[in-house]
Amino acid sequence: MRCVIVNGAKLKAQTCCARCGRVISDSYIREIGSRRIYCDFHCYSVALEISVLTRGYPLPALGAWTGRS
């Protein structure tokens, strides 16, 4: 799963975060492929972890989200 961090963009319609339901402001995370929108990286990472768990794949190493090992 890959994502794009968007800063300073205006969505055409009021949109809510796919995980927490908070209204999206001018910065958000858009998942490439599904085009789901998340309010911040925390919501994206939690949604990604849930997706990995429900698909039965092993979780990546701690720190994989930040690029630190």
Ligand SMILES: [Zn+2]
């Ligand atoms: Zn959220």
